[in-house]
Amino acid sequence: MKIPLVLVCFTGTVLVDALENIIFGQTFGIYGTNLTDGLRHDSCITVNQSTALEIIFNLGKEYSFESIAIYFKESNISYISIADDISSTWRPFYDKIPSEVVFLGQRESNSVKVNINSNELFTVCEVEAIGCEKGRYGENCTVCDFPANCEICDVTDGSCYRCQSNFTGTNCLQENDNLLLGKRDLFHQNFYTSNTHQYGLDNVLLTDGKVEKPLCQKLEGYPTSFSAIVSFRDLLNIKMINVFMLFENIPNDENITLDIYVYAYGSGYNSRGTFNLSSDELYKIPFEMNTYIIYTGIENTYPDIPLSGSVYMCEMEVKGCLSGYYGTTCTRCNHSGCAADFCHSLDGSCVCASNNFDVTTCPEGVLCKSGWFGKYCDQRCSNHCNVSYECYQGNGTCIGGCADGWTSDRCDQGKTRNHNANSWLYIELTFDRFYEGVHRNFQKS
The missing domain is CATH 2.60.120.260 (Galactose-binding domain-like)
Structure with missing residues (x-):
């Protein structure tokens, strides 16, 4: 059965001079000031059975809330939730009938949203949102003075409550x-x-x-x-x-x-x-x-x-x-040779995206792009493989052996060839480095 929704809304700018109930005395539609008159268990409103009551406070600017509390007289509610600018927090009830529900923990928002849901009649008396305008704290809502890397101060004592995204610690000097x-x-x-x-x-x-x-x-x-x-x-x-x-x-x-x-x-x-x-x-x-x-x-x-x-x-x-970043300082991955667009979270090496990051059993072509090998996929397969630049991603061994005239697992060593009349020796020093061909003419004595 669809539960009917009762929506009560206040819109306006609230001026706060002290850490107190920000919404005290505000009028809410047909209910007047019943929910904001400071009487926690009197001057209440009763909501009919099978009703969801949503109360919205649009405050006109952003505030820091120390706590949000809802007070009841007679209630058998199913759950209650509050919401800020990022997410909602809900609290269900099964066996207990609460006379008050308090949400602790600092929240920043330009509104207060309270949703009360019940399949039976309930009576709610008061809603309180304790705090100051964002950037202020304490009994007199004094302007905060916090470290350079601090994003928002603690609404109760003025210390740094949350640092900017890359920092943490009391003075926001540690990497986060x-x-x-x-x-x-x-x-x-x-x-x-x-x-x-x-x-x-x-x-x-x-x-x-x-x-x-x-x-x-x-x-x-x-x-x-x-x-x-x-x-x-x-x-x-x-x-x-x-x-x-x-x-x-x-x-x-x-x-x-x-x-x-x-x-x-x-x-x-x-x-x-x-x-x-x-x-x-x-x-x-x-x-x-x-x-x-x-x-x-x-x-x-x-x-x-x-x-x-x-x-x-x-x-x-x-x-x-x-x-795309890794390590304690979130360094950018260098994954130009990796098959995936991201890297290992600890050391920046390439990861096996299709095999739960297990590089030891990673299928060919899933760890490194074609033509590359190694832990970081930053080493080039040899162009002297039987099929140029085709090698196994783990160790660089050429797939299908070497082209004519080349040897070793990675096909990076030239072969020596002897003839009766002449002998030409070609030496490949190292693949992917500067190499020179050396030839000499040997005459049989």
């Missing part, structure tokens, strides 16, 4: 290769946990570069598995997936392990690792692949007994560069 940091290269992302239900995880908190416990997300119960699907705007050259988690009061049992697997959607390529749990850990999964979409699955394995303790999901990192 985390493609998820600040959701900069994302097109879409969806983090969720699953046991008997799905629980949405906040995208902002998982990509903000912060692993402190207050900004980690406690998973409901002790889920046996959870996963993340991440889509990027551009093709990326990825080398590592990092997952940071916290565990509390987990029994000391070597049979309790964490299995993390990653695969590139549609390619069949995957990588995995199995770890013993510790109180907190950064789990690293090597993943050398060019892709737009990454699926990460995390499974807890333990004996079939109730497991006490808590699990916190803190951060996910995707290490790498844009496609």
